[in-house]
Amino acid sequence: MVNGFNPNSLRQALEIRAANDVIPYAGGTDLMIGEQHPGSYLFLHAVPELKRVYLEDGILHLGAGCTFTELLEHPLTPALLKEALSQIAAPAIRNEGTIGGNIGNGSAKADSALIFFVADASLKLESSTGTRILPIRDFYIGRKQLALHPDELITEVLLPLRWLDGYVYQKVAARKALAISRISFVGLLTLDNGVIAHCATAFGAVSDVVIRRPEIDSMLIGKSVEQVKAIRSDYLAAYDKAIVPTRGRVSSEYRKAVCLNLLLDFLNHYEI
Numbered sequence: 001m002v003n004g005f006n007p008n009s010l011r012q013a014l015e016i017r018a019a020n021d022v023i024p025y026a027g028g029t030d031l032m033i034g035e036q037h038p039g040s041y042l043f044l045h046a047v048p049e050l051k052r053v054y055l056e057d058g059i060l061h062l063g064a065g066c067t068f069t070e071l072l073e074h075p076l077t078p079a080l081l082k083e084a085l086s087q088i089a090a091p092a093i094r095n096e097g098t099i100g101g102n103i104g105n106g107s108a109k110a111d112s113a114l115i116f117f118v119a120d121a122s123l124k125l126e127s128s129t130g131t132r133i134l135p136i137r138d139f140y141i142g143r144k145q146l147a148l149h150p151d152e153l154i155t156e157v158l159l160p161l162r163w164l165d166g167y168v169y170q171k172v173a174a175r176k177a178l179a180i181s182r183i184s185f186v187g188l189l190t191l192d193n194g195v196i197a198h199c200a201t202a203f204g205a206v207s208d209v210v211i212r213r214p215e216i217d218s219m220l221i222g223k224s225v226e227q228v229k230a231i232r233s234d235y236l237a238a239y240d241k242a243i244v245p246t247r248g249r250v251s252s253e254y255r256k257a258v259c260l261n262l263l264l265d266f267l268n269h270y271e272i
């Protein structure tokens with residue numbers, strides 16, 4: 001028997017969260033695995049505000065309670081996010097699993113979080129006393145450690161839609177389907193008249209937190225393809241230093257080598 005609260009508005013959910021020691025429960029696809037948690041759950045499936053998807057000033061607001069299937073079927077969801085979501089697990093998990101749960105789980109293997117990192121998305125965090133907006137990079141502070149206050153919920157992902165059209169996404173896993181990422185990579189690149197207008201990369205499942213290093217990617221921005229060819233080895237060397245894999249099921253040497261190969265494939269894809 002699972003105990004819990006069943007709010008039907010965000011306000012009610014936040015009041016319950018403030019007054020009780022509860023665990024937010026969205027789809028339960030992470031929570032129901034492994035040991036049973038002590039205490040009560042705060043069930044979020046009937047909170048309509050967490051299901052909203054809307055566009056405002058070029059930012060796509062995605063309700064944290066949206067399931068992967070709902071976003072796969074939504075006309076505003078960008079192709080890159082759809083590609084990543086379509087490779088998560090199988091339909092049964094995609095029908096229940098939510099983006100809020102994917103982020104709230106705190107794992108660097110979370111496939112939707114990788115896309116939110118590369119796009120420099122922010123999170124809307126709400127409590128009964130206020131709202132704050134935090135870049136996703138500042139939300140993950142270590143292995144399974146999140147900058148979420150005990151009275152807060154993740155209520156939205158704020159996804160800037162700029163620069164998402166040109167991308168390379170790769171999920172490396174033990175199987176083609178129903179498999180957790182062993183390494184995941186996404187690279188965004190926009191060329192404008194032969195000049196790199198934007199470049200961003202992110203590596204998942206390698207370290208405690210998704211690796212996103214804008215200061216390295218900025219080496220390429222504003223340069224022509226020819227100029228980038230000249231500094232390509234410096235760029236790769238900078239990532240060689242920045243990628244420090246943690247020990248996992250597969251060796252850190254393997255993961256480092258795969259990351260660098262994926263980065264190389266990304267550059268080759270754009271012939272730079």
Ligand SMILES: Cc1cc2nc3c(=O)[nH]c(=O)nc-3n(C[C@H](O)[C@H](O)[C@H](O)COP(=O)(O)OP(=O)(O)OC[C@H]3O[C@@H](n4cnc5c(N)ncnc54)[C@H](O)[C@@H]3O)c2cc1C
Pocket residue numbers: 023024025026027028029030031032033044064065087088089090093096097098099100101102103104105109110111112148152153154155178179180181
């Ligand atoms: C068979 C299987 C295959 C899987 N394959 C993949 C895969 O390929 N890729 C992948 O990324 N994941 C995968 N997962 C993991 C899981 O499905 C996802 O992480 C999913 O997004 C979790 O969402 P949920 O709504 O079920 O979260 P829940 O289990 O409900 O919650 C997960 C965590 O997030 C917290 N939480 C939930 N909502 C909020 C909120 N609004 N605010 C604050 N905290 C919140 C919960 O308290 C909990 O700590 C798989 C799981 C299974 C069982």
